[in-house]
Every structure is written in C-alpha cells, then in structure tokens.
Amino acid sequence: EIVMTQSPATLSVSPGERATLSCRASQSVSSNLAWYQQKPGQAPRLLIYGASTRATGIPARFSGSGSGTEFTLTISSLQSEDFAVYYCQQYNNWRGLTFGGGTKVEIK
Amino acid sequence: QVQLQESGPGLVKPSQTLSLTCTVSGGSISSGSYYWSWIRQPAGKGLEWIGRIYTSGSTNYNPSLKSRVTISVDTSKNQFSLKLSSVTAADTAVYYCARAAIIAAAGIGPFDPWGQGTLVTVSS
Numbered sequence: 001e002i003v004m005t006q007s008p009a010t011l012s013v014s015p016g017e018r019a020t021l022s023c024r025a026s027q028s029v030s031s032n033l034a035w036y037q038q039k040p041g042q043a044p045r046l047l048i049y050g051a052s053t054r055a056t057g058i059p060a061r062f063s064g065s066g067s068g069t070e071f072t073l074t075i076s077s078l079q080s081e082d083f084a085v086y087y088c089q090q091y092n093n094w095r096g097l098t099f100g101g102g103t104k105v106e107i108k
Numbered sequence: 109q110v111q112l113q114e115s116g117p118g119l120v121k122p123s124q125t126l127s128l129t130c131t132v133s134g135g136s137i138s139s140g141s142y143y144w145s146w147i148r149q150p151a152g153k154g155l156e157w158i159g160r161i162y163t164s165g166s167t168n169y170n171p172s173l174k175s176r177v178t179i180s181v182d183t184s185k186n187q188f189s190l191k192l193s194s195v196t197a198a199d200t201a202v203y204y205c206a207r208a209a210i211i212a213a214a215g216i217g218p219f220d221p222w223g224q225g226t227l228v229t230v231s232s
Contacts (some may be wrong), residue, residue: 001171034218043204043222044155055220087155091208094215095168097145097157 002026002093006086006100012108013078021103023071023088032092035064035073038102039084047086048073075105083107110135112205112223120199120230126192130205130223131185138163138183143208143216146179146190148201149225156201160208160216161188195230202227 003026013019023033031051036044046055048064051071061076075082088100116128130144137144145160159169161179169177173192181188192199203226206219 030214032214036219043225044219045222046218046220049218049220089155089218091214091216091218096171097160097216099155099157101154 001096002029002090002098004088004090004098004100006088006103008103009101010104010106012106014108015080016077017108019075019078019082019105021073021075021086021105023066023073023100025069025071025090028068029090029092031067032090033064033066033071034089034091035062036087036089037082037084038087044087078105110207110221112207112221114203114205114223114226116226116228118227118229120195120228121232122196122230123194126190126195126199126228126230128190128203128205128226128228129187130189131187132207133186136183137181137186137188141210143210144181144188145206145208145219147204147206147219147222148199149204150198150201158190158192158203197230200228200230 005024007022033051035048038044052064063074065072085102085104087102111133113131120126143160146158149155159179161167161181176193178191206222208219209217211217
C-alpha cells in the first residue's frame with residue numbers, strides 16, 4: 001500500500017494570504033495525484049489532478065506542483081470560501097487507491 | 109452532468125450486513141469509460157477507498173476490507189451497490205459513491221463526481 005502523508009495537519013492563515021500544503025507519498029506515484037477540498041457536511045470536490053491540472057471550474061488561485069513522492073497545493077490568496085479540509089490522493093497504484101490524512105486550513 | 113446518489117439503511121446492527129446502492133443519473137453506467145467506486149469517512153476522520161467496479165462486473169477491493177466487501181452493478185437500473193458483511197462499530201461512517209475515469213497512463217483517474225454521502229451507523 002502507498003501511504004500518503006500530509007503536512008501540516010492544521011494550517012492557520014489570514015484571508016488574502018498564501019497557503020502551502022504538502023503531500024508525500026511512500027513511493028513514487030509519478031504525477032498520478034489529485035487534491036480535493038471538503039467543507040463540513042459536504043462531499044469532497046476535485047480541485048487538481050495529474051498533480052498540476054485544475055479541474056473544471058476551479059479558480060486559478062489554486063495550483064498544484066510536484067511529481068514522484070513530493071507534492072504541493074498552493075492557494076495564492078485565501079478567500080473565505082477556501083477554509084476547509086484538503087486531501088491528496090494517489091491513483092498510480094490502481095489496485096490500492098489511498099488518501100492522505102488531510103490538512104485543515106483555518107482562519108488565523 | 110452526471111450525478112450520483114447513495115441510498116440505504118442508516119442504521120445497521122452489529123454482525124449484520126450493510127447494504128447501500130448508488131444511483132447514477134445524467135449518464136449511463138454502461139458507457140465503458142469509467143470505474144464506479146465506494147469510499148467511506150468516519151466522523152472527523154479521513155477518507156478510505158473501499159473498492160470499485162467496472163461495467164463488466166470486474167472488481168477491485170481495498171485489501172483491508174476485501175474479505176467482507178462485495179460490489180455489484182445493475183446496468184438495467186443504472187446502479188451499483190455495496191455490501192459489507194459482519195459490521196462493527198468501526199464501520200460507522202459516511203459512505204460515498206464516486207466515479208473515476210479510465211485513463212491510459214495510470215489506468216484510473218481521480219474521483220469526480222461524488223455523491224452527497226450517506227451516514228451509516230452500526231449500533232444495536
């Protein structure tokens with residue numbers, strides 16, 4: 001099983017500031033990595049796939065980077081609606097899909 | 109656009125079998141271009157992939173749950189279903205169904221879209 005580790009667990013950021021979230025894979029997942037946003041009481045929403053491609057309708061302030069085992073999700077200027085939990089997920093090992101533990105982005 | 113909706117009992121007794129159905133609307137489950145998955149999330153915790161099915165009936169399951177999971181598809185009803193046997197309190201979670209595209213590079217893509225989720229509580 002590929003273990004996905006996200007850091008930090010909680011990130012306190014002021015509106016308008018940049019947020020940088022990290023995701024590390026226990027072995028290479030190439031660029032087969034996705035990021036999701038989840039708000040309370042809602043299903044996760046796909047933000048980024050292929051490590052760096054924004055999903056349809058996702059604002060340009062969300063960007064993803066990385067390959068292999070190290071990945072980053074950057075939110076360039078946090079808006080009020082961006083405070084949520086973010087998960088990374090690898091789909092390189094299609095027989096065992098795994099998620100990171102999540103990073104909660106909260107208002108500072 | 110494709111939408112997914114989970115349905116099933118919200119309360120299951122310990123040792124019994126949890127059964128859920130995901131109904132797909134706005135598109136055909138038989139299109140051949142997608143895998144159909146179940147994912148769960150205990151309250152306040154992270155996401156766990158349970159397994160997936162292809163329109164042909166071919167399945168893959170999370171090794172940690174494989175002995176208790178069965179996923180099936182009913183193309184005539186545009187639905188796929190989850191059965192989880194011998195449940196305990198640890199199986200209490202919100203259960204989501206989701207679609208993932210088949211892609212050349214990795215075989216499977218990310219999950220999009222997701223159903224809204226349904227809470228299943230295991231309790232006597």
